[in-house]
Amino acid sequence: AMYWAEKVAAQKDDPELAAQFAELAKALAASEKTILTELAEVQGVAVDIHGYYHPDMGRVEEVMRPSPTLNAIIDG
Structure with missing residues (x-):
């Protein structure tokens, strides 16, 4: 990005x-270093999205956007 x-x-x-x-x-x-650190911290960690065919979309969004710093910049 x-x-x-x-x-x-x-x-x-x-x-x-x-x-x-x-x-x-x-x-x-x-914020590059902070964002990269936040993304690296979640790599390789299994997550439960509360379903396979019909996952909890709120949980999916949370898991797919793991960097609060990047999210704040993009949403801002």
């Missing part, structure tokens, strides 16, 4: 879009 945001911020075709993504790229770069 960080590299993608940096590339969109660097493009010259749409200055407004570039400005929006510059902020995102800056926030992601500033």
Whole structure:
């Protein structure tokens, strides 16, 4: 996400879009180590999503978004 945001911020075709993504790229770069640590901490850990064919979607979302730092940046 960080590299993608940096590339969109660097493009010259749409200055407004570039400005929006510059902020995102800056926030992601500033939090890179924290985000990577949060993601690494959950690797290889089995999780229960409360079902196979019909899992608990709230639990699935929680498991699929393991970095509170990244979530805050993306949701912000």
